[in-house]
Amino acid sequence: MSGILNSSIGRKFAMALSAFFLMIFLLQHFAINILSVFSADAFNEASHFMGTFWAVQYLLQPVLIFGVIFHFVMGFVLEIKNNKARQISYAKNNGAANSSWMSRNMIWSGLAILAFIVLHFIDFWIPEINTKYIVGDMSGMHNGEFRYFHELVEKFHSPLRVGAYVVAFVFLALHLLHGFNSAFQSVGANNKYTKGLKTFSKIYAIGIPAGFIFIALFHHLTGH
Amino acid sequence: MNLTLKIWRQKNASDKGKMVDYSVSDISPDMSFLEMLDVLNEQLIEQGEQPVAFDHDCREGICGMCSLYINGEAHGPDRGVTTCQLHMRMFKDGDTITIEPFRATAFPVIKDLVVDRSAFDRVQHAGGFISVNTSGNTIDANAIPVNKHDADDAFAAATCIGCGACVASCKNSSAMLFVGAKVSQFALLPQGQVEATDRVLNMVKQMDEEGFGNCTNTGACEVECPKGISLENIARMNREYLKAAFKG
Ligand code: HEM
Numbered sequence: 102m103s104g105i106l107n108s109s110i111g112r113k114f115a116m117a118l119s120a121f122f123l124m125i126f127l128l129q130h131f132a133i134n135i136l137s138v139f140s141a142d143a144f145n146e147a148s149h150f151m152g153t154f155w156a157v158q159y160l161l162q163p164v165l166i167f168g169v170i171f172h173f174v175m176g177f178v179l180e181i182k183n184n185k186a187r188q189i190s191y192a193k194n195n196g197a198a199n200s201s202w203m204s205r206n207m208i209w210s211g212l213a214i215l216a217f218i219v220l221h222f223i224d225f226w227i228p229e230i231n232t233k234y235i236v237g238d239m240s241g242m243h244n245g246e247f248r249y250f251h252e253l254v255e256k257f258h259s260p261l262r263v264g265a266y267v268v269a270f271v272f273l274a275l276h277l278l279h280g281f282n283s284a285f286q287s288v289g290a291n292n293k294y295t296k297g298l299k300t301f302s303k304i305y306a307i308g309i310p311a312g313f314i315f316i317a318l319f320h321h322l323t324g325h
Numbered sequence: 326m327n328l329t330l331k332i333w334r335q336k337n338a339s340d341k342g343k344m345v346d347y348s349v350s351d352i353s354p355d356m357s358f359l360e361m362l363d364v365l366n367e368q369l370i371e372q373g374e375q376p377v378a379f380d381h382d383c384r385e386g387i388c389g390m391c392s393l394y395i396n397g398e399a400h401g402p403d404r405g406v407t408t409c410q411l412h413m414r415m416f417k418d419g420d421t422i423t424i425e426p427f428r429a430t431a432f433p434v435i436k437d438l439v440v441d442r443s444a445f446d447r448v449q450h451a452g453g454f455i456s457v458n459t460s461g462n463t464i465d466a467n468a469i470p471v472n473k474h475d476a477d478d479a480f481a482a483a484t485c486i487g488c489g490a491c492v493a494s495c496k497n498s499s500a501m502l503f504v505g506a507k508v509s510q511f512a513l514l515p516q517g518q519v520e521a522t523d524r525v526l527n528m529v530k531q532m533d534e535e536g537f538g539n540c541t542n543t544g545a546c547e548v549e550c551p552k553g554i555s556l557e558n559i560a561r562m563n564r565e566y567l568k569a570a571f572k573g
């Protein structure tokens with residue numbers, strides 16, 4: 102067990118575990134966001150619960166932050182190591198002949214996601230933390246009603262932000278189109294279920310980002 | 326056919342090396358790729374130039390010696406073949422063909438298109454064997470029953486010829502397909518069980534020390550492997566490794 106992160110397979114295993122965790126988080130995040138399309142009240146209730154329940158705030162949130170940071174730092178480490186493994190590149194290389202664009206560009210789709218996460222933090226997370234823990238207002242209220250839904254809708258007024266949002270989720274879909282199935286292979290799950298897992302990964306990789314894009318466009322176009 | 330060849334020339338391991346253009350004419354489409362290079366080399370020798378050094382031995386797809394990165398792919402554009410089995414009919418008259426050595430930090434160039442693949446030997450020495458007493462009372466291997474499905478998978482893994490096309494094709498120069506095949510070959514059989522833990526730990530350790538990259542599961546190796554070694558072997562190695570590592 103000692104020093105598992107010092108081995109190539111150990112690092113890939115850790116990478117896959119952090120990725121699985123992010124996949125579960127993303128699903129949960131989507132489940133709450135989609136409520137905003139159907140019912141402002143339901144979205145408010147869920148947001149308030151997630152924003153104030155101690156186990157979410159003090160247990161899950163730190164784990165999530167660690168998971169994200171671990172994932173992209175390990176992504177960079179692997180990228181650097183892999184570049185070192187071939188110092189002289191080919192004069193002519195036909196990567197498209199044997200592998201998908203997504204699989205060869207995980208670092209670029211990953212960097213696009215990272216840029217989005219930074220924007221997302223500035224947009225939602227920092228104001229949230231400021232209101233709750235700096236200002237000390239845990240009520241979730243503004244002018245006598247829950248503020249979450251209004252804040253969400255307001256953010257999606259700007260076509261620029263919605264545009265950035267759409268682009269980021271396209272990159273996320275590209276990342277997951279290779280990544281989700283790849284993570285199963287990393288943990289050693291390549292067997293009679295592989296075909297099913299591939300289909301499931303594909304549905305998730307396209308469906309979830311498409312769902313996030315739909316939510317953004319919905320609020321942008323309807324204005325509420 | 327008449328062809329233009331862009332070939333990597335490098336005098337020795339410390340030379341910087343560069344691509345050099347050559348032309349060959351009257352190449353038969355029925356020639357193998359190596360025979361085409363033989364024609365070029367005869368021509369170079371006649372002109373008093375150094376022939377192009379390249380690896381080969383059996384010339385029938387079983388030894389794994391021939392290498393070459395041809396038009397951006399290990400062993401060229403055909404599937405399931407080594408370079409010695411690649412025919413010139415895969416190309417058209419007037420084509421320009423780029424020929425480079427397999428590139429990986431763990432496979433340094435010795436001369437021209439010849440690379441040092443002894444890193445594979447060292448990985449193999451680290452655990453790619455079973456220790457059997459051959460003093461005369463050896464049990465016949467066939468006396469131990471093996472599930473047909475496992476026997477087939479072990480045999481398929483054992484067809485790896487150690488050519489290194491998987492490393493050359495991988496964007497990370499990862500050797501996981503090769504090592505996965507070598508680990509699987511024994512992991513699937515009862516004879517391999519006794520040393521299973523040490524085998525996978527030691528082989529992976531050696532693989533990492535040789536400077537091969539990490540697997541991103543792009544699957545390029547499987548596509549380019551002349552023996553059709555499956556990615557399932559990498560997954561099996563991952564399972565074997567994790568089992569062994571958590572055992573301590
Ligand atoms: C924060 C920015 C991110 C960066 C820089 C990044 C980078 C990377 C890189 C470089 C890889 C390939 C590693 C390898 O060589 O195998 C990878 C794999 C992966 N990533 Fe990301 N990623 C990011 C965010 C995400 C997010 C948000 C998710 C999911 C919600 C995700 C899911 C995955 C999955 C499933 C894999 C495959 C893991 C495996 O092959 O075992 N990534 N990531």
Ligand code: SF4
Nearest residue numbers: 485486488489491550
């Ligand atoms: S796995 Fe295939 S490509 Fe890799 S060394 Fe073995 S035969 Fe060659």
Ligand code: FES
Nearest residue numbers: 382384389391409
């Ligand atoms: S020369 Fe033996 S496999 Fe090509």
